[in-house]
Amino acid sequence: MEGSWMSAGRLKKALEHYYEHTAEHAEKLREYAEMARGEGAAGASQKLELAAELMDRAAEAIRSACMSLSEGPSRVIEAESHEILDIEVEESLLEVNRRIAEENRRLLDERGVYVVEFMGSIGSGKTSLIEALVEKLKERYRIGYVAGDLTTTIDADRVGRHGVPVVQLNTGRECHLDANLFRKALYQLDLNGIDLLLVENVGNLICPADFPLGSHRKVVVVSVTEGEHMVRKHPIIFKEADVAVINKVDLAEEMGVSPSSLERDAKELNPRIKVVKTSVKTGDGIDELVEALGL
Ligand SMILES: Nc1nc2c(ncn2[C@@H]2O[C@H](COP(=O)(O)OP(=O)(O)OP(=O)(O)O)[C@@H](O)[C@H]2O)c(=O)[nH]1
Numbered sequence: 001m002e003g004s005w006m007s008a009g010r011l012k013k014a015l016e017h018y019y020e021h022t023a024e025h026a027e028k029l030r031e032y033a034e035m036a037r038g039e040g041a042a043g044a045s046q047k048l049e050l051a052a053e054l055m056d057r058a059a060e061a062i063r064s065a066c067m068s069l070s071e072g073p074s075r076v077i078e079a080e081s082h083e084i085l086d087i088e089v090e091e092s093l094l095e096v097n098r099r100i101a102e103e104n105r106r107l108l109d110e111r112g113v114y115v116v117e118f119m120g121s122i123g124s125g126k127t128s129l130i131e132a133l134v135e136k137l138k139e140r141y142r143i144g145y146v147a148g149d150l151t152t153t154i155d156a157d158r159v160g161r162h163g164v165p166v167v168q169l170n171t172g173r174e175c176h177l178d179a180n181l182f183r184k185a186l187y188q189l190d191l192n193g194i195d196l197l198l199v200e201n202v203g204n205l206i207c208p209a210d211f212p213l214g215s216h217r218k219v220v221v222v223s224v225t226e227g228e229h230m231v232r233k234h235p236i237i238f239k240e241a242d243v244a245v246i247n248k249v250d251l252a253e254e255m256g257v258s259p260s261s262l263e264r265d266a267k268e269l270n271p272r273i274k275v276v277k278t279s280v281k282t283g284d285g286i287d288e289l290v291e292a293l294g295l
């Protein structure tokens with residue numbers, strides 16, 4: 001590429017942008033096909049379906065060209081400021097998010113990708129648990145990873161070293177991922193080559209609860225080093241989650257924090273939640289976590 005009018009990096013960025021639009025147009029055409037079907041115009045609907053399929057194939061070819069320009073497994077998506085607010089609809093922000101999350105879920109189901117989202121406090125062990133799961137499951141599933149962080153690629157680099165495709169989403173100032181940003185990550189991944197996508201949200205127990213991404217299972221992680229009140233102080237996220245992980249149980253005695261009392265708090269808030277006590281350090285509870293996730 002040297003000496004040409006555009007560097008490989010810039011070309012890749014331009015193609016990524018083009019790919020996103022092409023994939024979005026394919027989605028839109030499918031919506032129109034559905035509308036035409038609703039209007040009884042079966043012929044028009046069929047043609048629109050065909051156009052959507054061709055556009056999907058075009059998007060796939062652009063994505064594949066993009067991948068061959070890639071310099072490594074880790075790629076970074078920077079959120080543009082107020083990105084989601086640019087959407088011109090008279091719906092609330094949360095409503096827009098919910099709708100995009102539903103679209104994400106549809107896309108994931110179409111491609112047969114099962115998504116487990118990890119939320120939880122800063123430093124509770126989300127990335128460590130994901131690394132342990134990748135090692136345990138990578139022979140059984142084709143795994144991908146999406147990391148949410150404000151500015152760094154540390155987590156994506158860590159998980160990428162286990163040999164799985166990763167996308168880093170940098171939110172800048174935002175304390176959570178949202179469905180729009182997650183959709184961008186989905187556009188970057190070869191979804192046909194992934195069965196299990198592990199997503200790590202930005203570390204905190206508050207904001208991620210309000211912004212569903214379209215995942216199939218939600219895990220919330222706390223660790224004993226954060227003290228005994230961590231669960232009760234964050235009821236919303238525990239009510240939302242399917243599985244609660246109480247991590248770093250190897251340090252429970254030293255910290256004077258009872259994992260069972262954290263478990264009780266979680267069950268009180270959400271009787272249907274599955275609670276797993278883990279230590280990534282000793283490997284305790286990782287098999288139970290696999291089971292709780294139905295993997
Ligand atoms: N003793 C002990 N340390 C752990 C355990 N799990 C994780 N750690 C350590 O806790 C620190 C934070 O772990 P991470 O996996 O980076 O935590 P995280 O939740 O991904 O952190 P953020 O992404 O920054 O929110 C690291 O130093 C880990 O080695 C555990 O079960 N026991």
Ligand SMILES: [Mg+2]
Binds near residue numbers: 126127128155
């Ligand atoms: Mg992390």
